[in-house]
Amino acid sequence: MSEAVEPFEYRVPQAALDDLNARIDLARWPEKEAVDDWTQGVPLAALQDFVRYWRHEYDWRKCEDWLNGLGLWTTTIDGVAIRFLHARSKHEGAAPLIMTHGWPGSILEFRGVIDALTDPEAHGGTAADAFHLVIPCLPGFGLSGKPERNGWGVEKIAQAWGVLMARLGYDRWFAQGGDWGSIVTTHIGMQMPQGCAGIHLNMPMARPRPEDLANPSADELKALGALKHYQDWDSGYSKEQSTRPQTIGYSLVDSPVGLAGWIYEKMWAWTDNDGMPESALSRDAMLDNIMLYWLPAAGASSARLYWESFGDGGIETITLPVAVSAFPKEILPTPRSWMERHCANIVHWGEMEKGGHFAAWEQPAAFVGELRTAFGLMR
Template sequence: MSNNIEPFRIAASDAQLEDLKRRLREARWPERECVDDWSQGLPLAYAQEVAAYWRDKYDWRAREARLNRFAQFKTTIDGVGIHFVHVRSPHAAALPLVMTHGWPGSIVEFQKVIEPLTNPTAHGGDAADAFHIVCPSLPGYGFSDKPTSKGWNVQRIASAWSELMPRLGYKRYAAQGGDWGSIVTTCIGIQDPGNCVGIHLNMPIAMPDPATMNDLTENEKSAIAGMQHYNDWDSGYSKEQSTRPQTVSYGLTDSPVGQLTWILEKFWSWTDCDGHPESVLTRDELLDNVMLYWLPANAASSARLYWESFRRTLTDPVTVPVGCSIFPKEIFRTSKRWAEKRFAKLVYFNELAQGGHFAAFEQPETFVREVRNCFRLMR
């Protein structure tokens, strides 16, 4: 099998863009919600406003060029073509770092942090903090190929990343991730301790320690309440995607309004946005991310990761050094003492004052600082 690495550029066809506009023009809308907030989901007025902007004002060609300013490639690993951004630092001693997104995210999340991470001296930083950055699209996401057979769970993706990094010339590397990327990154720490020098997580999965239940801190009480809220009010998408990913994908693949609202509601729910996603991200940024689901028509293949990976809980020991950054509006938060039970070598732990689930996207300067601070302890 070929180990070739081929250059890649994002390039939607004119026919794809015209088809999108036609579908947006012909959208069939539901009636308005019965409440004056988002408690029944994305409000009709906002959905129509964003859809009209997407149809009439959003300039994909300009956004496409902006995404293409970073070098991108594809290579086949374990039978699946993997798309990735790869930006080498100008600093020779840079640490290779593979950064992994989740759902409903994409490589778009990392656009604002790649340059300061790879070239810190151009952004007020120190050459000693430089990274060579690799941002792969998960299999079935973005412009990676869609697996055609079952078995592509988080452990298999971690193995693929551990093959990708040496293929790029990086035998020794570090890993970072949030959402599914956090779980993939944790798997790398479990599966490849010989080459992975350490990991940084912005949604570490470390469950509440039963031994702490009688003396919970306020942050721990808040974290438990957050988990309960997610379970009761915020996890319907996950239940659907982990049990019937094919069924839910028909509407999302056929309707851009369906795909838009399925994703956009999570940016309202999971960002530190004070009630409106556009208070932390621009409308163009939100649509850039949606386009990486719409153009490749990957509603089914992206949802399938839930079906693949919810079958087994990860409890294996993580032996590499671990750093955690806890943002206040994250879905699942942990405390230091809970994290210490999960990670034997917890070398960095910080709780932030602002930010949510899409940390690199929402709070790029804070995210860059956290990544630098964490990996100073592991280089």
């Protein structure tokens, strides 16, 4: 099978956008929730206004032009087409860096940091801070192909990213990720593929031990409280996607309102906002991201990663350099002490003042600063 890496253009037929609008116009809405907050899910009025904006004011073509203008590429790994952004710095000595998104995000999470990372001199840095960026869509997500057989869990994706970096000719590189991207990047750290010189995580994940539960520190109490909240009130989506991704997929692929509600609620729950997701992320940014689920009909295929890998077996020893940026509104704020059991060489641990689960998306300047610091210690 070909190992070629080729340019890729993504242009959506107008008929697809017309179909989206028709489905929104025909949406069948439920009655208003029986409470005055978000405890039963996205309030009817909030979602109706969000979808109204989608239908009447949002313009997909701006995002489409940006994606194609930056440069999309495609290559096939083990039968699955991997589509990715490849933004090279003008500085030949730039460090190659692969950055991986999660659910319900996309490659667009990194849109606001690409210029500063590739052209640091124009954004408060020096040439020594430059990166060549590789930003792939996870298999089954966004523009990448959809695996037709099971087996594409986080271990395999980590292996695929090593193949991708080799195909691009990078013999020394770094990896970064949050959410599923953090878990993929953690597996890269464990696998140590040829060329990988270190990793950065903005959602470190490690499990507590019995002694942590018996006599928890303040950081551990915070983490355990967040875990309980997640299990009690925030994990319904993951239970469905990890057990019956095909069943929920019918709704997510068929109903734009259903898809919008499924994702918009997480933009509220997981960002550092003042009560509405729009205080953390713009509507256009959220809708660009939702369109990378709607247009490729990726509701079911993206959910299957939960079936493949949710409850992944945990971290083995990582000897590569590891850096972490801990944002205060992260879903599960893992304490440093838990990570140190598995990571023999934590070179940086940054405690951020603001930001949530979508670090690069919510706090691009802080994210860029963290990557410059972290990988500056590994170069």
